[in-house]
Amino acid sequence: MYDFSEKQKKALALLKNGGLKRLNIFEGSVRSGKTYISMIMWGIWVAGSPKEKSYLMAGKTLTTLKRNVLEPMAELFGKSFTYSVTKKEARLFGRRIYLEGAANAGAEGKIRGMTLRGAYCDELSLFGEDFFTMLLSRLSEEGAKLFATTNPDTPSHWLKRDYLDKEMPDLLSLRFTLEDNPHLPEDYVKALKTEFSGVFYDRFILGMWVAAEGRVYDAFSDSCIISADELAECLTENRLMTSVVGVDYGGNGSASVFCHVGYDVGFKNVYVLSEHYDARNRSAESLISAFAEYIAREKEQRPTLCAAYCDSAEQLLVKSFRSAVRLDVRNALKRPINTRINMTNRLIASGRIHISDECPHLIEALHSAVWDERDIHHDTRLDNGTTNIDSLDAFEYALERYEKELFRF
Numbered sequence: 001m002y003d004f005s006e007k008q009k010k011a012l013a014l015l016k017n018g019g020l021k022r023l024n025i026f027e028g029s030v031r032s033g034k035t036y037i038s039m040i041m042w043g044i045w046v047a048g049s050p051k052e053k054s055y056l057m058a059g060k061t062l063t064t065l066k067r068n069v070l071e072p073m074a075e076l077f078g079k080s081f082t083y084s085v086t087k088k089e090a091r092l093f094g095r096r097i098y099l100e101g102a103a104n105a106g107a108e109g110k111i112r113g114m115t116l117r118g119a120y121c122d123e124l125s126l127f128g129e130d131f132f133t134m135l136l137s138r139l140s141e142e143g144a145k146l147f148a149t150t151n152p153d154t155p156s157h158w159l160k161r162d163y164l165d166k167e168m169p170d171l172l173s174l175r176f177t178l179e180d181n182p183h184l185p186e187d188y189v190k191a192l193k194t195e196f197s198g199v200f201y202d203r204f205i206l207g208m209w210v211a212a213e214g215r216v217y218d219a220f221s222d223s224c225i226i227s228a229d230e231l232a233e234c235l236t237e238n239r240l241m242t243s244v245v246g247v248d249y250g251g252n253g254s255a256s257v258f259c260h261v262g263y264d265v266g267f268k269n270v271y272v273l274s275e276h277y278d279a280r281n282r283s284a285e286s287l288i289s290a291f292a293e294y295i296a297r298e299k300e301q302r303p304t305l306c307a308a309y310c311d312s313a314e315q316l317l318v319k320s321f322r323s324a325v326r327l328d329v330r331n332a333l334k335r336p337i338n339t340r341i342n343m344t345n346r347l348i349a350s351g352r353i354h355i356s357d358e359c360p361h362l363i364e365a366l367h368s369a370v371w372d373e374r375d376i377h378h379d380t381r382l383d384n385g386t387t388n389i390d391s392l393d394a395f396e397y398a399l400e401r402y403e404k405e406l407f408r409f
């Protein structure tokens with residue numbers, strides 16, 4: 001039987017004693033136990049609620065909802081919980097639950113017209129405000145309740161500003177920290193803390209709502225840079241398992257960049273092997289030719305090269321690249337920029353990223369990237385032509401596909 005933490009026991013007591021509110025928000029650091037207890041409380045509450053009513057579970061996307069909540073709930077509740085992401089429906093203790101994603105501006109239209117008895121939101125700070133406002137209006141049944149989890153964000157975020165910071169009699173904030181989870185091994189906690197720095201450490205480890213200021217990659221230093229000889233020595237000891245190229249195209253005032261990134265066995269380390277940087281952008285033909293030459297040279301030197309991930313904005317160039325080389329050429333995932341930034345910062349902070357000194361443009365880009373302090377409501381990497389965003393994008397396109405492999409815990 002699972003041994004609940006003291007904070008989780010207090011949360012369960014609120015459920016048992018009628019202490020929950022209309023809005024119940026589980027906030028705080030990663031791996032603090034907040035999502036686990038929120039799922040259990042949601043399941044218990046739904047089980048005691050009317051069968052004929054409608055319920056909703058939402059995440060930023062259905063994919064993240066499945067990974068973060070639906071799959072764990074299937075393990076928790078067994079046959080009492082079934083779901084189909086394709087049909088966007090689930091059954092929990094015989095209750096019908098609709099499933100939705102809240103990723104874009106039009107998402108609120110998906111729930112317009114619903115009448116809900118209860119809702120569960122995963123990573124609420126990633127939702128659009130319009131979706132949340134519409135959701136609250138849909139929770140119109142008597143005794144309706146919201147259960148939501150969130151990590152901290154900027155202090156001016158709509159969730160913090162308009163809800164958590166206000167004295168609302170119908171809102172309960174349950175705050176969890178890493179120390180509230182006694183089941184985490186000491187070595188694991190220590191390793192986790194080394195993976196975050198700056199604003200991400202304050203938010204994801206300390207559970208604080210703080211603004212992003214100054215350098216984006218504040219832990220990046222010369223310790224991440226290695227010479228060609230050091231790189232060769234590293235790869236002798238830790239052979240590459242696979243490597244890929246990230247591609248960003250240049251436009252007015254920007255450069256075209258190819259970035260070759262390798263991963264050793266077990267995805268323990270990331271090696272930036274080489275880069276191609278061209279700010280001239282003479283023609284599409286010259287770019288295609290440069291790509292073909294770069295891939296041929298890199299494949300000869302690194303037989304591990306298996307794919308290239310390209311900015312999907314220029315499909316004609318992607319098709320031309322595909323025809324020009326014997327390599328798997330695909331569209332980049334283009335995950336949210338701050339997701340990519342967080343991946344990079346975690347690798348830097350834990351000493352797992354090694355960049356060849358023959359990649360001066362990427363090195364300079366990591367040194368100089370700063371947060372846009374004019375955008376007080378969002379974490380925005382400054383992109384006004386004064387810093388090299390192109391090298392960062394190309395590198396991130398080669399990195400983003402391997403989040404699960406790089407961060408297994």
